Amino acid sequence: MSGSKRRTVLRGGAAAVLAGAAAAACSPGSGKPATTGGRADVSATDPARTPAGRRMPAETARHRRTYLAWPPLDSDWADLAEDVQRDIAGIARAVAGFEPVTLLAAPEEAKAARRACGAGVEVIPVPVDDLWIRDSGPTFVSGRKGLEGIDLRFNGWGGKQRHPRDARVARSVAAHAGGARLDARLTGEGGALEVDGHGTLMATESSLVNDNRNPGLSRDRIEARLKELLGVSKVIWFKGVKGEDITDCHVDALARFAGDGVVLLSRPRPEDGPTVWSRVYDQARGVLKESTDALGRRLEVVDLPEPDRAVIGRRGRDFLGCYANYYVVNGGVIVPRFGDRGADRRAASVIGDLHPGRKVVQVDIPAVAEGGGGIHCATQQQPRV
Template identity: 60%
Template sequence: MPAEETPHERTFMGWPSRYAPWGRDLPSVRGDIAGLARAIARFEPVVLLARPDEADDARRACGGAVEVLPVPVDDLWLRDTGPTFVRTESGLAGVDTRFNGWGGKQRHPADGKVARRLLEHYGIPRIPAPLVTEGGALEVDGDGTLLATESSIVNDNRNPGRSRAELESGLKAAFGARKVIWFPGVRGADITDSHVDGLVRCTSPGTMLLDRPGPADSEQYHQARAVLTSTTDAAGREPEIVDLPRPDPGAIGRHGEDFFGSYINYYVAGGAVIAPAFGDRAADDRAAGILRELYPGREVVGVRIDHIAEGGGGIHCATQQQPRR
């Protein structure tokens, strides 16, 4: 599985349908998705999946810079529902991670078929994953190291009765990893059971960027830091750990209990890092500065995603890259 910063053929996104659980917030969420798609399209092609009867709405919202592909989808979380791409001896392939609604927490009949339909459309071989997981549960450095949380994979709601050792073998086989670094995570902390892309990211081989929340929400942070300070990656390097602070809750207004106010769920696209912005000017600038240092030569683009974040996700959750062949 290539690192995210390798060149992309395109970015896939999804147009949340009227069947998605957004209720009256759906128009605002769609506005966030359209703005995000246009921001990424400045740097690389974007293909937005939309239900055939909603494709015209998506085209009007996104404009001509974004290609809209009529494919049935339920919601916007393409990181989890789309294929996760890998390079094999025969070329590019897509791993279908067998999305099951994050352990059956929501029904997603169309999203469960997105990976297969997308791969068929582009003529890319499909590899059924030997376990149930999601793209947001996987983070790689491109040099043999894969990061994952036990809470979202070693969990009976995805992989009943299977041990961590068995699932680790499946991850290595499917994604080409030589070493898996496990974080405990927290089951039930959110709908994903604590995906790793909301906790820690590999910015380059040997460097890990760690989400640093406030004192009231620091359990996973301390767990993850303890793991990283006591392990090495696939190449035997002791990870360099960089903290990424969150915005001040008092400076970004009132939000719901599921609001994901973190910068860690950014996306690396073309010559850019597309990062969340929350309206805390000092914190937005500080996060952009950290990302600029870790991704030299790339433009850091802040995008407001307040309505997507109310659903517990972020920019990374809403995107999935296809590497160049």
């Protein structure tokens, strides 16, 4: 079995095609807080909260730190473990150019992780099964008494993989951050949630309204609980697709808020013809065309074309060539680079234009992408509250 997060459920992983591949990181930089399209990003001060006093800030709000996890050598990545560790080190170094980084690593691998990531990255001894801390870690919100870490009861994406150590990561990270652990009373993953900080949440039904995570719970009941947990007043639901990848179509590889009333949508190449993913894109675009956000604004949808696989070379079935899985940091944006030079430049330009004042840093992630994930999947922000 591969170490793939998003391995194709019906066909198995294809990580072996990348054996021996190396990863490289871009040099870090600095920047200023973002505005979008001439409109100030007010997500850090928006007052939207639940009756319980909770609110999840947008990713563009200021962070106290970023968390990552070090995939152990004895993980399911097998002969790709060293390659994916290089990718994680590259991401960690890039993020550390903008804000503090804390990386979780098994005690016996902490020394190697420190050596790979450098002195700018804090490494703490916490056993993990894999690198996907967006999903296994806590989703942080601001509560009436300060920071709270929502534990989404990670169960290996609906029981598709066993992650006994990762199931305890949310508790460990919340404690390290000094926040209270909040049991979600739902099962899901952080990659299934995308908020704008003004009361709007985007999510896919396939990853949350699914008996492999929340048996017997209707969409309405799940929505009500998410509103209570995250401080949102409106949920934009996409249909998604079940069973085509291990996440059951997480929203963070499909649609992202990129400023006030602006949504970036990952667009498959039309030249590749109709596929299950082009149908997911078409359905999501149709929903967004008819949607408003929680403040009543019509949404501006910006397509973010995916790279050409014929240009980037042979890749496995699980390869995630998705620029939308980028990560916003204090003063910057960390964006994947796949080797299609034209598409890489276009993605950096589009994302940079939508996050003015932030420095765009592109990072090669061949092993992480081969496992079906991206930079956003491998990171989790702790907001300033």
